[in-house]
Amino acid sequence: MSPNEQAAFAAGVEAMRQMAMIAAVTIEARDDASDLRQRAAAAALHGLAEGAKALKLEASAEPIHCLRTVQNNAPLDAGEA
Numbered sequence: 001m002s003p004n005e006q007a008a009f010a011a012g013v014e015a016m017r018q019m020a021m022i023a024a025v026t027i028e029a030r031d032d033a034s035d036l037r038q039r040a041a042a043a044a045l046h047g048l049a050e051g052a053k054a055l056k057l058e059a060s061a062e063p064i065h066c067l068r069t070v071q072n073n074a075p076l077d078a079g080e081a
Contacts, residue, residue, distance in 0.1 A: 024046050028042050
């Protein structure tokens with residue numbers, strides 16, 4: 001990836017992380033924030049933001065490197081434990 005492509009990738013990841021955090025905080029501030037669906041949505045958005053942060057911290061933004069990172073961090077299936 002060229003430096004310009006890497007910068008665009010990093011900017012896109014950061015924008016997605018910020019949008020996820022804004023949406024999560026907005027859900028948490030709602031009157032019905034204690035409902036199970038709202039809590040689950042906020043938790044999922046927080047997880048998305050954390051995942052984006054992990055992507056941003058990677059030294060290389062090469063697509064194959066990102067795929068390997070996702071594969072290495074994927075939860076084990078029940079048969080693999």
